[in-house]
Amino acid sequence: MLKPTSDIIHKEPIAAIATPVGEGGISVIRVSGRDAIANVATIFRGKNLADAASHTVHFGHIIRDKQKIDEVLVTVFRSPRSYTGEDTIEISCHGGVLVTQQVLEAVLATGVRSAEPGEFTQRAFLNGKLELSQAEAVADLIHARSRKAVEAAQQQLDGNLGQHIRTFRQQIIDATAMIELELDFIEEDVEFASKSQLLRLLAELNTEINRLLATYETGRLVKHGIRTVFAGKPNAGKSTLLNALMGKERAIVSDIAGTTRDVIDADWSLDGLLFTLTDTAGLRETVDIIEAEGVKRSEKAMSEADLIVYLVDVSQPEDATEREAIQALKSRFTGKSMLVVGNKMDRMEGRVSGNTSSGVETDTSLTPAQQEGGASPIDLYISASRGTGIDALKHRMKAAVLANRDIDTSGLLVTSSRHRDALEKTQRHINDAVRAIENGVSGDFVSIDLRAALQSLGMITGEITTEDLLDSIFSRFCIGK
Ligand SMILES: Nc1nc2c(ncn2[C@@H]2O[C@H](COP(=O)(O)OP(=O)(O)OP(=O)(O)O)[C@@H](O)[C@H]2O)c(=O)[nH]1
């Protein structure tokens, strides 16, 4: 992957604070580019950095206008053995906000410019130190909010996605070579054999791309978190459930129907997965304009959710309207996972046969409605205020969104819609090629489809890029990365 030293592009030097702004033990200022070492050498009192070998650390002072600004350690990385591929210096200074800023300003005063967000990583990409998908993984890793999201980013950073893409590329190149062979020997009797072989190769490729594409939905949930909305009528116990899962009083609970009026979000993790729990205003017709706005927001939250947990207060008499409402939600959100949870089971003790106070999944037990002969839509029973059935609920929440897909969350996952789009496009071109071969179209045209497939794959690793694409990717980074 490493480019030969002669291919490294040495751009003008840039600098930025690479550590978070705030007070800390140390801060790091990163400087990279042409003359980066020489520039810093002019403000460094200590060893002459111009002679310093790569991967060495030097103690000294940063000086400006003959004044010592700070005592620092300077690490020297010489091209091409650095993050960006260029000559790079990292200055570790004391971690105060002001002193860090002063060291940066001293560096900038030597004729170095401030780095744009992600500019160091962009240079690393342009110098062949990282593939585009790896550069994106760096941003994912920085933004990751759960253990699983870190693992997914790490897989991509290790180049596992790039490895798959390179294999796909090679398969397409092999297919193209077969077509060219056929063109060369058109007179001979190779056509039939190569045609079926070619079709087999492309079918295998399609299967492998499908396997990768199938991980996207899970990958998306792992990367961004699972948006979970608690819905139900006022007083069903939605806020109580949120608090029970969070283990703290996050939302206000009261026996007044219509207590929650706005949408409340809370990050919660389960087995390394991030769930964004959203408590909403209870769903009902209301004349209170604030509550009505809350209900509108609840509807919106549900339409954006990955998982809807609908709470029914089972201590209340059966409500045919609610049953219809649940049915309506299910048909409206067919693509979403939805769990219907019966709450306040503690009030039902002894009243429902076949159920237990431990809140186990009770698909087979009889609910009041079933006793009356109707089919209950309830998936499991809990008591949010007593904490019964909460573990079973957690298990069901995870299963509802992940286990049903049967994707190994610790394997390679496609987590970016950009990558998914490129893979789908690749498949479309491959399918065009397959159709062309089947219809006996000339090999020239088949090659065109296959070349288009190669281009789409190249978008993932970055062989094919546009300025806009790079801008949109690198603008997600923080300054200093
Ligand atoms: N007995 C019993 N009471 C519960 C249970 N869960 C919640 N409650 C009570 O039900 C009432 C309403 O609870 P909330 O959590 O505020 O209900 P909500 O669904 O958030 O209501 P709104 O915000 O008004 O939509 C409170 O008095 C809770 O203490 C439960 O499992 N058993």
Ligand SMILES: [Mg+2]
């Ligand atoms: Mg509430």
